Amino acid sequence: MNVENAKAQMRKGILEYCILSILSKDDAYASDIIKELKNAKLIVVEGTLYPLLTRLKNSSLLSYRWEESTQGPPRKYYKLTSKGDKSLIELNTSWKELTNSVETILNLKK
Amino acid sequence: MKKTFTININGIIFHIDEDAYEILSKYLNEINRKFASSDEGREIISDIEARIAELFQEKVNDIKQVINISDINNVIEIMGKPEDMGDDEETEEKETKKQKYKTGKTMYRDTENAKIGGVGSGLSAYFGIDPVFVRILLLASFFISGPIIYIILWIIIPEAKTTAQKLEMKGEKINVENIEKSIKDEFKNVKKNVKKIKESGQWEESRNVFDRLLAIVFGTISFIFRIIMIIVGVAFVITGLFVLIGITGSFFIESWGVNNLTIPEALNIFFDNMNVNIGLISIVLVIGIPVLAIIYAGIKMIFKIKVKNKVIGFTAFFTWIIGIIMLAYVTMHEVKNHTSSANISETIQIDTLSSDTLYLKLGKDFNKNEDSYNQICIDDIIAVSNNNNETCLHGIPNLKIKTSDKDNIEIKITKYARGIEKDIALNHAKEIEYKFNFKDSVIYFDKYFDIPMDRKWYDQNVKIILYIPEGQEIIIDKKLQYLLNKYYRYSRIDNVVKKKHIMNYKVLYAHKQLLPIPKINILGKIKPITKTKTL
Numbered sequence: 001m002n003v004e005n006a007k008a009q010m011r012k013g014i015l016e017y018c019i020l021s022i023l024s025k026d027d028a029y030a031s032d033i034i035k036e037l038k039n040a041k042l043i044v045v046e047g048t049l050y051p052l053l054t055r056l057k058n059s060s061l062l063s064y065r066w067e068e069s070t071q072g073p074p075r076k077y078y079k080l081t082s083k084g085d086k087s088l089i090e091l092n093t094s095w096k097e098l099t100n101s102v103e104t105i106l107n108l109k110k
Numbered sequence: 111m112k113k114t115f116t117i118n119i120n121g122i123i124f125h126i127d128e129d130a131y132e133i134l135s136k137y138l139n140e141i142n143r144k145f146a147s148s149d150e151g152r153e154i155i156s157d158i159e160a161r162i163a164e165l166f167q168e169k170v171n172d173i174k175q176v177i178n179i180s181d182i183n184n185v186i187e188i189m190g191k192p193e194d195m196g197d198d199e200e201t202e203e204k205e206t207k208k209q210k211y212k213t214g215k216t217m218y219r220d221t222e223n224a225k226i227g228g229v230g231s232g233l234s235a236y237f238g239i240d241p242v243f244v245r246i247l248l249l250a251s252f253f254i255s256g257p258i259i260y261i262i263l264w265i266i267i268p269e270a271k272t273t274a275q276k277l278e279m280k281g282e283k284i285n286v287e288n289i290e291k292s293i294k295d296e297f298k299n300v301k302k303n304v305k306k307i308k309e310s311g312q313w314e315e316s317r318n319v320f321d322r323l324l325a326i327v328f329g330t331i332s333f334i335f336r337i338i339m340i341i342v343g344v345a346f347v348i349t350g351l352f353v354l355i356g357i358t359g360s361f362f363i364e365s366w367g368v369n370n371l372t373i374p375e376a377l378n379i380f381f382d383n384m385n386v387n388i389g390l391i392s393i394v395l396v397i398g399i400p401v402l403a404i405i406y407a408g409i410k411m412i413f414k415i416k417v418k419n420k421v422i423g424f425t426a427f428f429t430w431i432i433g434i435i436m437l438a439y440v441t442m443h444e445v446k447n448h449t450s451s452a453n454i455s456e457t458i459q460i461d462t463l464s465s466d467t468l469y470l471k472l473g474k475d476f477n478k479n480e481d482s483y484n485q486i487c488i489d490d491i492i493a494v495s496n497n498n499n500e501t502c503l504h505g506i507p508n509l510k511i512k513t514s515d516k517d518n519i520e521i522k523i524t525k526y527a528r529g530i531e532k533d534i535a536l537n538h539a540k541e542i543e544y545k546f547n548f549k550d551s552v553i554y555f556d557k558y559f560d561i562p563m564d565r566k567w568y569d570q571n572v573k574i575i576l577y578i579p580e581g582q583e584i585i586i587d588k589k590l591q592y593l594l595n596k597y598y599r600y601s602r603i604d605n606v607v608k609k610k611h612i613m614n615y616k617v618l619y620a621h622k623q624l625l626p627i628p629k630i631n632i633l634g635k636i637k638p639i640t641k642t643k644t645l
Contacts, residue, residue, distance in 0.1 A: 030157065031164060045190020047141075050157045054150055073121040075160065 011042065015052060017095060018042055020061065020088045021079045029067075030076060053078065061087055114176055116222075120156070120163040124170065126177040133182050140192045162189065217413040218270035227264040236413070258354065262406055263424060266415055339411045345409025353401045357394075378501060379493050380567045381444055389440045395433025399426050448528040448568060452535035455524040465551045468519065468582055470511075472589035473547055473554035476504045491567060492558065503565065504558035507544060507572035509593040512583075514577035521546065521553070526571040538568045546574075555593055 006079060022036050023029060027065045030033070037043045061084035066074040082089070113128045126134065145151030169181045189195075217236045219228035230248055234241035253260045315497055341452060360373050373393065377386045403426060409415070476494070490506040516518060525542045529535030544559040559572040574593070578584060586594070 045194050046161060046188050047158060047190035047192070047195035050154045050161070050429060051145075051195060054154045054157065058150060073160070073163075076157070 005009075015042060015048075016056060016073065017088075017091045019049075019056065019082065020084055020091065023062065023078055023086070024088055027077055027079045030078065033078070056084075112176075118158040119166065122167065123165045124163075124166050124177050125175055127179060130177055130179040130182045131379070133179065137182075137186055138193075141195070144195070148603045164597050165189075174577055186396060204344060217267050218263070219267045221269050226260070228269065229260060229263045229267060232267055232270070232565075233363065258402070259351075259405075262402060262409065266406055266409055267413075268415070294526065307398045335397075336414075339414075343408040343411030343413075346404050346411065348408075350401050350405035350408060351398075357397055357401070361390075375493075379491070379503065381440065382566060385443055392433045392436035392440060395429055396437055399430040399433065402426070447530045449530065450532045450535045451569070452526045452532055452539050453524050453526040454536065454539045455522060457520055457522045460519040460548055460553070461522065463519075463551045466583055467551060468578065468584045469552040469587065470576070470584060471552055471554050471587040471589050473545070473556040474622075475556075476558045476560060478503075500563055502563050503561040503567060503570070505561065505570055505572065506557070507555070507559050507574050507593055509555060509574045509576065509590070511576045511578060511586075511594075513580050515580065516577065517579055519579065519582070520577040522575045522577070524573045524575075525559075526573070528568070529568040535568070538565070541565065542570055542572060544572045544574075555590065556612065557592060 018037060018040070019033060022033050030049065033053075034043070034046050034049055037049070038046075043049060057064065057078075060081055062078050063081050064076040064078045067077040069075050070095065114125045115128060115131045117124050117126055117131065117134075138159070142155060145154045165185045165188060166177055166181070169177060169185075182591055218232050220231035220235050221228040223231040223241070225231070225245065230245040231241050233248075234244040237244075248260055362372060374386070377389050381389055476492075492504045492506075494502045494504065523544060523546075525539040525544070527535050527538035527542065529538050541562050542559050543562075545556045547554040552574075555574065559570070561567075561570050
């Protein structure tokens with residue numbers, strides 16, 4: 001088993017879940033999302049986010065609108081769609097289940 | 111002192127150091143290569159560019175206005191290397207596959223460094239040569255075919271708008287090395303994958319081998335196809351250019367046109383004044399548009415430019431159709447103008463000769479004006495134009511000598527012409543002027559008949575029949591052979607001219623072989639030819 005690979009796989013699923021969660025609180029710019037993810041140390045480089053956002057948008061979990069900005073050209077303002085809402089609810093439950101099962105296993109080991 | 115560039119990322123202008131620019135452009139190039147193959151990828155690229163622009167904005171202020179190399183490195187650190195940006199493996203693989211089929215770079219117009227439309231700078235970026243050379247070549251093309259080539263290039267080469275396109279503009283060159291390289295890359299990829307499968311030993315993955323093999327096959331095919339496209343494209347462009355040069359030449363250079371005439375001159379002789387202009391425009395359209403289309407297609411093939419400009423296509427097609435209609439109209443009109451034919455004859459008798467022998471000589475040439483003139487020959491018509499661009503047509507009459515059973519020498523002159531109606535045709539015939547002179551025992555036949563100034567060609571023609579009583583001695587001057595028989599002018603007449611002939615069948619025989627050999631009656635007398643049907 002490749003550790004790096006496993007780490008990347010783990011992070012990938014979680015990242016999408018986190019993006020959806022961040023957007024469920026409030027609509028946000030890409031840079032806002034980046035800030036939160038960086039704070040939580042979920043991503044190291046920002047470039048990772050953009051392919052994810054585009055993919056989520058293309059599977060219509062997200063939508064965006066253009067917002068004028070005071071400095072420079074308009075920016076994309078992301079929003080969760082109803083489909084995104086539903087997915088998030090599903091993910092929430094499965095996340096709880098997952099953490100539970102992982103904890104159980106970890107505790108068993110002790 | 112440091113050189114800086116001005117760049118535009120996502121609509122914001124930044125000043126950037128040269129070295130920093132190099133790194134940035136390499137970085138964006140890599141990102142571009144990773145994502146650019148799909149629509150989704152393009153969106154990602156523009157998002158990333160927007161973010162980079164934001165980060166840059168944080169780096170500059172009133173005091174520090176230029177982005178430097180450390181700023182760039184910092185931004186790259188924040189954004190991450192392209193290989194870290196991977197989505198999931200699946201899409202990544204798809205992308206690399208798609209990407210392998212792409213050869214090198216695309217041609218764009220470089221409007222940032224443009225002198226006119228950015229064609230020169232775009233081409234130089236594409237070929238990686240100094241724009242000066244490209245501009246010299248383009249300028250040279252102006253002398254050959256005017257601005258046409260430049261305009262075509264301007265229309266078909268898209269402008270490099272995004273930063274990614276600007277980088278793509280300078281991407282890898284298409285050359286043998288690179289083609290080889292990308293084939294090798296393809297091969298390496300396959301090897302790697304095969305190895306992977308061996309290690310993982312998963313049956314599922316073996317489908318990947320097929321995919322890879324297919325990729326190689328398709329890759330090779332698309333390479334061959336690409337090369338064929340380039341060859342065909344080059345052939346198209348060269349053919350197109352030659353035809354273009356030929357047409358342009360035939361409009362302006364006499365020796366390139368029809369019978370040593372430029373096309374406008376030729377039309378001017380045959381067509382109505384109004385029809386000349388319509389005719390010229392329609393010829394330009396009918397021939398020019400397909401030629402331009404061929405060059406256009408060729409350039410697109412060579413440089414793999416994927417522009418579908420429906421407006422241009424439609425306009426071109428429409429104008430071409432209009433050209434065809436105009437040409438048809440002009441032709442119909444001209445044909446109509448020539449439908450009726452008419453002729454008018456007169457016969458003049460010559461009574462007394464001052465000697466036994468009749469001399470036939472060539473008379474005057476047409477009046478040559480004091481102006482310098484331009485003389486053009488088409489078949490038997492000579493067009494003479496003076497400095498005022500007035501054209502006068504002259505024609506060579508056709509002289510026949512026949513034996514007559516009368517006692518007198520007779521000259522019958524028939525003038526022929528065509529026109530839209532009988533009257534007009536007759537008028538055209540009447541207008542024709544032809545003179546001969548009789549003096550002592552010599553008849554001088556003018557070398558040409560004259561058509562009035564600025565009268566167009568209506569198939570005007572003059573036939574002279576000289577009836578000579580049987581037994582009359584004649585001597586035909588060598589120069590007269592010019593009129594004697596248009597078709598035997600230079601060959602068979604030789605044994606007729608300059609010799610003394612007694613008017614008998616031999617003279618006639620020599621004139622035209624297609625005359626039937628006259629029957630000789632019992633007394634050995636020659637039966638006059640005039641009674642045979644062919645005359």
